[in-house]
Amino acid sequence: MLEQNLSERIKQFKKIDAHSHIGYFGSWCDVGITPEELIDQMDEYNVEKSVICTYPIQDSLDAVDKYPDRFVGAAWLNPMDPNCLDILKDAVKNHNFKAVKLHPLEQAYCPNDECVFPIAELAQELEIPLMIHTGHPPFSLPWSVGQLADIYPDLPMVMIHMGHGNGMFIQSAIDMAKKYPNLYLETSGMPMHTKIKEAYRDIGSDRIMWGLDAPFHHPAVEMLKPIVSGLTDEELEDVFYNNVKKLLKL
Ligand SMILES: [Zn+2]
Structure with a gap:
Protein backbone atom coordinates (compact mmCIF):
# COMPACT_ATOMS: atom_id res chain seq x y z
CA MET A 1 0.00 0.00 0.00
CA LEU A 2 2.89 2.33 0.72
CA GLU A 3 4.90 1.45 -2.38
CA GLN A 4 4.05 4.86 -3.76
CA ASN A 5 6.17 7.73 -2.53
CA LEU A 6 4.69 8.52 0.87
CA SER A 7 4.65 12.25 0.56
CA GLU A 8 2.85 11.97 -2.78
CA ARG A 9 0.29 9.61 -1.28
CA ILE A 10 -0.38 11.96 1.62
CA LYS A 11 -0.85 14.93 -0.67
CA GLN A 12 -2.94 13.09 -3.25
CA PHE A 13 -6.20 13.44 -1.30
CA LYS A 14 -8.02 16.76 -1.18
CA LYS A 15 -8.92 17.47 2.43
CA ILE A 16 -10.99 19.53 4.78
CA ASP A 17 -9.53 19.59 8.28
CA ALA A 18 -12.41 19.11 10.74
CA HIS A 19 -10.53 20.33 13.80
CA SER A 20 -7.63 22.75 14.25
CA HIS A 21 -6.55 25.82 16.17
CA ILE A 22 -4.57 28.97 15.58
CA GLY A 23 -2.56 30.87 18.15
CA TYR A 24 -0.08 29.96 20.83
CA PHE A 25 -0.71 27.32 23.46
CA GLY A 26 1.69 27.63 26.38
CA SER A 27 1.46 25.64 29.58
CA TRP A 28 2.34 21.95 29.22
CA CYS A 29 2.45 21.86 25.42
CA ASP A 30 4.30 24.98 24.20
CA VAL A 31 3.08 24.90 20.59
CA GLY A 32 1.65 27.57 18.32
CA ILE A 33 0.76 28.49 14.75
CA THR A 34 -0.36 31.73 13.10
CA PRO A 35 -3.26 31.79 10.61
CA GLU A 36 -0.77 32.41 7.79
CA GLU A 37 1.48 29.54 8.87
CA LEU A 38 -1.53 27.23 8.96
CA ILE A 39 -2.57 28.30 5.46
CA ASP A 40 0.98 27.64 4.18
CA GLN A 41 0.81 24.17 5.72
CA MET A 42 -2.66 23.60 4.21
CA ASP A 43 -1.31 24.53 0.78
CA GLU A 44 1.61 22.16 1.16
CA TYR A 45 -0.59 19.22 2.20
CA ASN A 46 -3.63 19.76 -0.05
CA VAL A 47 -6.03 20.96 2.63
CA GLU A 48 -8.73 23.13 1.08
CA LYS A 49 -10.26 24.41 4.33
CA SER A 50 -9.71 24.05 8.07
CA VAL A 51 -12.34 24.23 10.77
CA ILE A 52 -10.71 26.35 13.46
CA CYS A 53 -11.56 27.27 17.01
CA THR A 54 -9.94 29.43 19.67
CA TYR A 55 -10.75 30.39 23.24
CA PRO A 56 -11.57 33.15 23.65
CA ILE A 57 -13.30 33.30 20.28
CA GLN A 58 -11.94 36.63 18.96
CA ASP A 59 -8.86 35.28 17.18
CA SER A 60 -10.96 32.77 15.26
CA LEU A 61 -13.55 35.42 14.34
CA ASP A 62 -10.73 37.58 12.96
CA ALA A 63 -9.09 34.72 11.06
CA VAL A 64 -12.36 33.54 9.49
CA ASN A 78 -17.65 28.20 27.77
CA PRO A 79 -21.05 27.22 29.23
CA MET A 80 -20.09 29.08 32.41
CA ASP A 81 -19.89 32.36 30.46
CA PRO A 82 -23.27 34.10 30.83
CA ASN A 83 -22.79 35.61 27.34
CA CYS A 84 -22.10 32.33 25.55
CA LEU A 85 -25.43 32.17 23.70
CA ASP A 86 -25.00 35.70 22.35
CA ILE A 87 -21.43 34.86 21.32
CA LEU A 88 -22.75 31.89 19.36
CA LYS A 89 -25.52 33.88 17.67
CA ASP A 90 -23.01 36.55 16.60
CA ALA A 91 -20.49 34.00 15.32
CA VAL A 92 -23.09 32.19 13.21
CA LYS A 93 -24.98 35.22 11.94
CA ASN A 94 -22.14 37.66 11.35
CA HIS A 95 -19.14 35.40 10.75
CA ASN A 96 -20.72 32.35 9.14
CA PHE A 97 -19.50 29.94 11.83
CA LYS A 98 -20.67 26.40 11.20
CA ALA A 99 -20.38 24.55 14.51
CA VAL A 100 -20.07 24.83 18.27
CA LYS A 101 -16.86 23.66 19.91
CA LEU A 102 -16.98 22.47 23.53
CA HIS A 103 -13.91 21.59 25.58
CA PRO A 104 -15.29 20.10 28.80
CA LEU A 105 -11.82 19.12 30.03
CA GLU A 106 -10.39 22.61 29.65
CA GLN A 107 -13.38 24.30 31.26
CA ALA A 108 -14.25 21.65 33.84
CA TYR A 109 -17.78 20.41 33.25
CA CYS A 110 -19.25 17.19 31.93
CA PRO A 111 -20.78 17.15 28.43
CA ASN A 112 -24.08 15.96 29.90
CA ASP A 113 -24.21 18.69 32.57
CA GLU A 114 -27.28 20.92 32.56
CA CYS A 115 -25.05 23.90 31.79
CA VAL A 116 -24.67 22.53 28.24
CA PHE A 117 -28.41 22.23 27.54
CA PRO A 118 -29.05 25.87 26.51
CA ILE A 119 -26.11 25.67 24.07
CA GLU A 125 -32.28 25.86 16.43
CA LEU A 126 -29.36 27.17 14.34
CA GLU A 127 -28.97 23.72 12.71
CA ILE A 128 -25.28 23.39 13.50
CA PRO A 129 -23.51 20.45 15.15
CA LEU A 130 -21.61 20.33 18.42
CA MET A 131 -17.93 19.35 18.26
CA ILE A 132 -16.87 18.05 21.66
CA HIS A 133 -13.35 17.24 22.87
CA THR A 134 -13.21 13.66 24.15
CA GLY A 135 -10.75 11.35 25.82
CA HIS A 136 -9.93 12.61 29.29
CA PRO A 137 -11.46 11.78 32.66
CA PRO A 138 -13.43 13.04 34.40
CA PHE A 139 -14.75 15.75 32.09
CA SER A 140 -14.66 14.50 28.52
CA LEU A 141 -15.49 10.82 28.43
CA PRO A 142 -17.37 9.35 25.47
CA TRP A 143 -20.02 7.89 27.79
CA SER A 144 -20.98 11.42 28.93
CA VAL A 145 -21.22 12.57 25.31
CA GLY A 146 -23.40 9.51 24.71
CA GLN A 147 -25.76 10.72 27.43
CA LEU A 148 -25.98 14.15 25.79
CA ALA A 149 -26.66 12.44 22.45
CA ASP A 150 -29.46 10.52 24.14
CA ILE A 151 -31.03 13.75 25.44
CA TYR A 152 -30.78 15.51 22.03
CA PRO A 153 -31.24 12.76 19.44
CA ASP A 154 -31.78 15.25 16.58
CA LEU A 155 -28.61 17.24 17.27
CA PRO A 156 -25.45 15.94 15.52
CA MET A 157 -22.37 15.80 17.77
CA VAL A 158 -18.80 15.10 16.73
CA MET A 159 -16.54 13.40 19.26
CA ILE A 160 -13.28 15.21 18.59
CA HIS A 161 -10.29 12.82 18.96
CA MET A 162 -12.75 9.86 19.17
CA GLY A 163 -11.47 8.96 22.65
CA HIS A 164 -7.94 10.31 22.06
CA GLY A 165 -4.93 8.32 23.29
CA ASN A 166 -6.52 5.73 25.55
CA GLY A 167 -7.68 2.49 23.92
CA MET A 168 -10.60 2.05 26.30
CA PHE A 169 -11.91 5.52 25.54
CA ILE A 170 -11.42 4.96 21.80
CA GLN A 171 -13.50 1.82 22.02
CA SER A 172 -16.16 3.60 24.08
CA ALA A 173 -16.34 6.39 21.47
CA ILE A 174 -17.01 3.74 18.83
CA ASP A 175 -19.53 1.98 21.06
CA MET A 176 -21.39 5.22 21.76
CA ALA A 177 -21.46 6.13 18.07
CA LYS A 178 -22.86 2.69 17.29
CA LYS A 179 -25.62 3.25 19.82
CA TYR A 180 -26.51 6.85 18.94
CA PRO A 181 -26.96 7.70 15.25
CA ASN A 182 -26.41 11.43 15.94
CA LEU A 183 -22.80 10.82 17.06
CA TYR A 184 -19.86 11.34 14.69
CA LEU A 185 -16.13 10.70 15.17
CA GLU A 186 -13.07 12.79 14.35
CA THR A 187 -9.60 11.22 14.10
CA SER A 188 -7.02 13.78 15.33
CA GLY A 189 -4.66 12.59 18.07
CA MET A 190 -6.15 9.08 18.00
CA PRO A 191 -3.30 6.62 17.46
CA MET A 192 -5.11 3.45 16.27
CA HIS A 193 -5.31 3.37 12.47
CA THR A 194 -7.42 0.17 12.61
CA LYS A 195 -10.20 1.99 14.43
CA ILE A 196 -10.66 4.38 11.52
CA LYS A 197 -11.56 1.56 9.16
CA GLU A 198 -13.64 -0.16 11.84
CA ALA A 199 -15.64 3.01 12.46
CA TYR A 200 -16.14 3.65 8.73
CA ARG A 201 -17.38 0.13 8.06
CA ASP A 202 -19.33 -0.59 11.28
CA ILE A 203 -20.79 2.78 12.25
CA GLY A 204 -21.39 4.47 8.94
CA SER A 205 -19.43 5.74 5.97
CA ASP A 206 -20.50 9.33 6.66
CA ARG A 207 -19.83 9.37 10.39
CA ILE A 208 -16.05 9.57 10.65
CA MET A 209 -13.97 12.55 9.55
CA TRP A 210 -10.33 13.50 9.46
CA GLY A 211 -8.86 16.35 11.49
CA LEU A 212 -5.37 17.62 12.22
CA ASP A 213 -5.62 19.49 15.54
CA ALA A 214 -2.96 22.02 14.53
CA PRO A 215 -0.65 23.07 16.10
CA PHE A 216 -0.51 19.94 18.26
CA HIS A 217 0.13 17.45 15.47
CA HIS A 218 2.06 17.22 12.23
CA PRO A 219 -0.07 16.89 9.07
CA ALA A 220 1.97 13.98 7.68
CA VAL A 221 1.45 11.90 10.82
CA GLU A 222 -2.28 12.58 11.03
CA MET A 223 -2.82 11.99 7.30
CA LEU A 224 -0.98 8.70 7.30
CA LYS A 225 -3.35 7.04 9.80
CA PRO A 226 -6.43 6.87 7.52
CA ILE A 227 -4.19 5.97 4.57
CA VAL A 228 -2.74 2.89 6.33
CA SER A 229 -6.06 1.92 7.93
CA GLY A 230 -7.06 -0.27 4.98
CA LEU A 231 -9.77 1.93 3.49
CA THR A 232 -10.01 2.22 -0.30
CA ASP A 233 -9.20 5.50 -2.03
CA GLU A 234 -12.89 6.17 -2.53
CA GLU A 235 -13.58 5.58 1.16
CA LEU A 236 -10.65 7.81 2.08
CA GLU A 237 -12.27 10.64 0.13
CA ASP A 238 -15.23 10.42 2.53
CA VAL A 239 -12.98 10.54 5.59
CA PHE A 240 -10.70 13.30 4.29
CA TYR A 241 -13.28 15.51 2.59
CA ASN A 242 -16.90 14.52 1.95
CA ASN A 243 -18.11 13.80 5.47
CA VAL A 244 -17.21 17.06 7.17
CA LYS A 245 -18.38 18.98 4.10
CA LYS A 246 -21.77 17.31 4.34
CA LEU A 247 -22.17 17.64 8.12
CA LEU A 248 -21.14 21.30 8.26
CA LYS A 249 -22.89 22.15 4.96
CA LEU A 250 -19.73 23.68 3.46
ZN1 LIG B 1 -7.97 20.60 19.59
Whole structure:
Protein backbone atom coordinates (compact mmCIF):
# COMPACT_ATOMS: atom_id res chain seq x y z
CA MET A 1 0.00 0.00 0.00
CA LEU A 2 2.89 2.33 0.72
CA GLU A 3 4.90 1.45 -2.38
CA GLN A 4 4.05 4.86 -3.76
CA ASN A 5 6.17 7.73 -2.53
CA LEU A 6 4.69 8.52 0.87
CA SER A 7 4.65 12.25 0.56
CA GLU A 8 2.85 11.97 -2.78
CA ARG A 9 0.29 9.61 -1.28
CA ILE A 10 -0.38 11.96 1.62
CA LYS A 11 -0.85 14.93 -0.67
CA GLN A 12 -2.94 13.09 -3.25
CA PHE A 13 -6.20 13.44 -1.30
CA LYS A 14 -8.02 16.76 -1.18
CA LYS A 15 -8.92 17.47 2.43
CA ILE A 16 -10.99 19.53 4.78
CA ASP A 17 -9.53 19.59 8.28
CA ALA A 18 -12.41 19.11 10.74
CA HIS A 19 -10.53 20.33 13.80
CA SER A 20 -7.63 22.75 14.25
CA HIS A 21 -6.55 25.82 16.17
CA ILE A 22 -4.57 28.97 15.58
CA GLY A 23 -2.56 30.87 18.15
CA TYR A 24 -0.08 29.96 20.83
CA PHE A 25 -0.71 27.32 23.46
CA GLY A 26 1.69 27.63 26.38
CA SER A 27 1.46 25.64 29.58
CA TRP A 28 2.34 21.95 29.22
CA CYS A 29 2.45 21.86 25.42
CA ASP A 30 4.30 24.98 24.20
CA VAL A 31 3.08 24.90 20.59
CA GLY A 32 1.65 27.57 18.32
CA ILE A 33 0.76 28.49 14.75
CA THR A 34 -0.36 31.73 13.10
CA PRO A 35 -3.26 31.79 10.61
CA GLU A 36 -0.77 32.41 7.79
CA GLU A 37 1.48 29.54 8.87
CA LEU A 38 -1.53 27.23 8.96
CA ILE A 39 -2.57 28.30 5.46
CA ASP A 40 0.98 27.64 4.18
CA GLN A 41 0.81 24.17 5.72
CA MET A 42 -2.66 23.60 4.21
CA ASP A 43 -1.31 24.53 0.78
CA GLU A 44 1.61 22.16 1.16
CA TYR A 45 -0.59 19.22 2.20
CA ASN A 46 -3.63 19.76 -0.05
CA VAL A 47 -6.03 20.96 2.63
CA GLU A 48 -8.73 23.13 1.08
CA LYS A 49 -10.26 24.41 4.33
CA SER A 50 -9.71 24.05 8.07
CA VAL A 51 -12.34 24.23 10.77
CA ILE A 52 -10.71 26.35 13.46
CA CYS A 53 -11.56 27.27 17.01
CA THR A 54 -9.94 29.43 19.67
CA TYR A 55 -10.75 30.39 23.24
CA PRO A 56 -11.57 33.15 23.65
CA ILE A 57 -13.30 33.30 20.28
CA GLN A 58 -11.94 36.63 18.96
CA ASP A 59 -8.86 35.28 17.18
CA SER A 60 -10.96 32.77 15.26
CA LEU A 61 -13.55 35.42 14.34
CA ASP A 62 -10.73 37.58 12.96
CA ALA A 63 -9.09 34.72 11.06
CA VAL A 64 -12.36 33.54 9.49
CA ASP A 65 -13.23 37.12 8.49
CA LYS A 66 -9.77 37.58 6.95
CA TYR A 67 -9.59 34.20 5.15
CA PRO A 68 -13.20 33.12 4.58
CA ASP A 69 -12.23 30.75 1.74
CA ARG A 70 -9.74 28.82 3.89
CA PHE A 71 -11.10 28.88 7.43
CA VAL A 72 -14.45 27.73 8.77
CA GLY A 73 -15.30 28.75 12.32
CA ALA A 74 -16.38 26.52 15.18
CA ALA A 75 -17.47 28.72 18.10
CA TRP A 76 -15.61 27.57 21.21
CA LEU A 77 -18.03 28.38 24.02
CA ASN A 78 -17.65 28.20 27.77
CA PRO A 79 -21.05 27.22 29.23
CA MET A 80 -20.09 29.08 32.41
CA ASP A 81 -19.89 32.36 30.46
CA PRO A 82 -23.27 34.10 30.83
CA ASN A 83 -22.79 35.61 27.34
CA CYS A 84 -22.10 32.33 25.55
CA LEU A 85 -25.43 32.17 23.70
CA ASP A 86 -25.00 35.70 22.35
CA ILE A 87 -21.43 34.86 21.32
CA LEU A 88 -22.75 31.89 19.36
CA LYS A 89 -25.52 33.88 17.67
CA ASP A 90 -23.01 36.55 16.60
CA ALA A 91 -20.49 34.00 15.32
CA VAL A 92 -23.09 32.19 13.21
CA LYS A 93 -24.98 35.22 11.94
CA ASN A 94 -22.14 37.66 11.35
CA HIS A 95 -19.14 35.40 10.75
CA ASN A 96 -20.72 32.35 9.14
CA PHE A 97 -19.50 29.94 11.83
CA LYS A 98 -20.67 26.40 11.20
CA ALA A 99 -20.38 24.55 14.51
CA VAL A 100 -20.07 24.83 18.27
CA LYS A 101 -16.86 23.66 19.91
CA LEU A 102 -16.98 22.47 23.53
CA HIS A 103 -13.91 21.59 25.58
CA PRO A 104 -15.29 20.10 28.80
CA LEU A 105 -11.82 19.12 30.03
CA GLU A 106 -10.39 22.61 29.65
CA GLN A 107 -13.38 24.30 31.26
CA ALA A 108 -14.25 21.65 33.84
CA TYR A 109 -17.78 20.41 33.25
CA CYS A 110 -19.25 17.19 31.93
CA PRO A 111 -20.78 17.15 28.43
CA ASN A 112 -24.08 15.96 29.90
CA ASP A 113 -24.21 18.69 32.57
CA GLU A 114 -27.28 20.92 32.56
CA CYS A 115 -25.05 23.90 31.79
CA VAL A 116 -24.67 22.53 28.24
CA PHE A 117 -28.41 22.23 27.54
CA PRO A 118 -29.05 25.87 26.51
CA ILE A 119 -26.11 25.67 24.07
CA ALA A 120 -27.40 22.37 22.68
CA GLU A 121 -30.87 23.84 22.23
CA LEU A 122 -29.55 26.93 20.43
CA ALA A 123 -27.29 24.79 18.21
CA GLN A 124 -30.31 22.72 17.26
CA GLU A 125 -32.28 25.86 16.43
CA LEU A 126 -29.36 27.17 14.34
CA GLU A 127 -28.97 23.72 12.71
CA ILE A 128 -25.28 23.39 13.50
CA PRO A 129 -23.51 20.45 15.15
CA LEU A 130 -21.61 20.33 18.42
CA MET A 131 -17.93 19.35 18.26
CA ILE A 132 -16.87 18.05 21.66
CA HIS A 133 -13.35 17.24 22.87
CA THR A 134 -13.21 13.66 24.15
CA GLY A 135 -10.75 11.35 25.82
CA HIS A 136 -9.93 12.61 29.29
CA PRO A 137 -11.46 11.78 32.66
CA PRO A 138 -13.43 13.04 34.40
CA PHE A 139 -14.75 15.75 32.09
CA SER A 140 -14.66 14.50 28.52
CA LEU A 141 -15.49 10.82 28.43
CA PRO A 142 -17.37 9.35 25.47
CA TRP A 143 -20.02 7.89 27.79
CA SER A 144 -20.98 11.42 28.93
CA VAL A 145 -21.22 12.57 25.31
CA GLY A 146 -23.40 9.51 24.71
CA GLN A 147 -25.76 10.72 27.43
CA LEU A 148 -25.98 14.15 25.79
CA ALA A 149 -26.66 12.44 22.45
CA ASP A 150 -29.46 10.52 24.14
CA ILE A 151 -31.03 13.75 25.44
CA TYR A 152 -30.78 15.51 22.03
CA PRO A 153 -31.24 12.76 19.44
CA ASP A 154 -31.78 15.25 16.58
CA LEU A 155 -28.61 17.24 17.27
CA PRO A 156 -25.45 15.94 15.52
CA MET A 157 -22.37 15.80 17.77
CA VAL A 158 -18.80 15.10 16.73
CA MET A 159 -16.54 13.40 19.26
CA ILE A 160 -13.28 15.21 18.59
CA HIS A 161 -10.29 12.82 18.96
CA MET A 162 -12.75 9.86 19.17
CA GLY A 163 -11.47 8.96 22.65
CA HIS A 164 -7.94 10.31 22.06
CA GLY A 165 -4.93 8.32 23.29
CA ASN A 166 -6.52 5.73 25.55
CA GLY A 167 -7.68 2.49 23.92
CA MET A 168 -10.60 2.05 26.30
CA PHE A 169 -11.91 5.52 25.54
CA ILE A 170 -11.42 4.96 21.80
CA GLN A 171 -13.50 1.82 22.02
CA SER A 172 -16.16 3.60 24.08
CA ALA A 173 -16.34 6.39 21.47
CA ILE A 174 -17.01 3.74 18.83
CA ASP A 175 -19.53 1.98 21.06
CA MET A 176 -21.39 5.22 21.76
CA ALA A 177 -21.46 6.13 18.07
CA LYS A 178 -22.86 2.69 17.29
CA LYS A 179 -25.62 3.25 19.82
CA TYR A 180 -26.51 6.85 18.94
CA PRO A 181 -26.96 7.70 15.25
CA ASN A 182 -26.41 11.43 15.94
CA LEU A 183 -22.80 10.82 17.06
CA TYR A 184 -19.86 11.34 14.69
CA LEU A 185 -16.13 10.70 15.17
CA GLU A 186 -13.07 12.79 14.35
CA THR A 187 -9.60 11.22 14.10
CA SER A 188 -7.02 13.78 15.33
CA GLY A 189 -4.66 12.59 18.07
CA MET A 190 -6.15 9.08 18.00
CA PRO A 191 -3.30 6.62 17.46
CA MET A 192 -5.11 3.45 16.27
CA HIS A 193 -5.31 3.37 12.47
CA THR A 194 -7.42 0.17 12.61
CA LYS A 195 -10.20 1.99 14.43
CA ILE A 196 -10.66 4.38 11.52
CA LYS A 197 -11.56 1.56 9.16
CA GLU A 198 -13.64 -0.16 11.84
CA ALA A 199 -15.64 3.01 12.46
CA TYR A 200 -16.14 3.65 8.73
CA ARG A 201 -17.38 0.13 8.06
CA ASP A 202 -19.33 -0.59 11.28
CA ILE A 203 -20.79 2.78 12.25
CA GLY A 204 -21.39 4.47 8.94
CA SER A 205 -19.43 5.74 5.97
CA ASP A 206 -20.50 9.33 6.66
CA ARG A 207 -19.83 9.37 10.39
CA ILE A 208 -16.05 9.57 10.65
CA MET A 209 -13.97 12.55 9.55
CA TRP A 210 -10.33 13.50 9.46
CA GLY A 211 -8.86 16.35 11.49
CA LEU A 212 -5.37 17.62 12.22
CA ASP A 213 -5.62 19.49 15.54
CA ALA A 214 -2.96 22.02 14.53
CA PRO A 215 -0.65 23.07 16.10
CA PHE A 216 -0.51 19.94 18.26
CA HIS A 217 0.13 17.45 15.47
CA HIS A 218 2.06 17.22 12.23
CA PRO A 219 -0.07 16.89 9.07
CA ALA A 220 1.97 13.98 7.68
CA VAL A 221 1.45 11.90 10.82
CA GLU A 222 -2.28 12.58 11.03
CA MET A 223 -2.82 11.99 7.30
CA LEU A 224 -0.98 8.70 7.30
CA LYS A 225 -3.35 7.04 9.80
CA PRO A 226 -6.43 6.87 7.52
CA ILE A 227 -4.19 5.97 4.57
CA VAL A 228 -2.74 2.89 6.33
CA SER A 229 -6.06 1.92 7.93
CA GLY A 230 -7.06 -0.27 4.98
CA LEU A 231 -9.77 1.93 3.49
CA THR A 232 -10.01 2.22 -0.30
CA ASP A 233 -9.20 5.50 -2.03
CA GLU A 234 -12.89 6.17 -2.53
CA GLU A 235 -13.58 5.58 1.16
CA LEU A 236 -10.65 7.81 2.08
CA GLU A 237 -12.27 10.64 0.13
CA ASP A 238 -15.23 10.42 2.53
CA VAL A 239 -12.98 10.54 5.59
CA PHE A 240 -10.70 13.30 4.29
CA TYR A 241 -13.28 15.51 2.59
CA ASN A 242 -16.90 14.52 1.95
CA ASN A 243 -18.11 13.80 5.47
CA VAL A 244 -17.21 17.06 7.17
CA LYS A 245 -18.38 18.98 4.10
CA LYS A 246 -21.77 17.31 4.34
CA LEU A 247 -22.17 17.64 8.12
CA LEU A 248 -21.14 21.30 8.26
CA LYS A 249 -22.89 22.15 4.96
CA LEU A 250 -19.73 23.68 3.46
ZN1 LIG B 1 -7.97 20.60 19.59
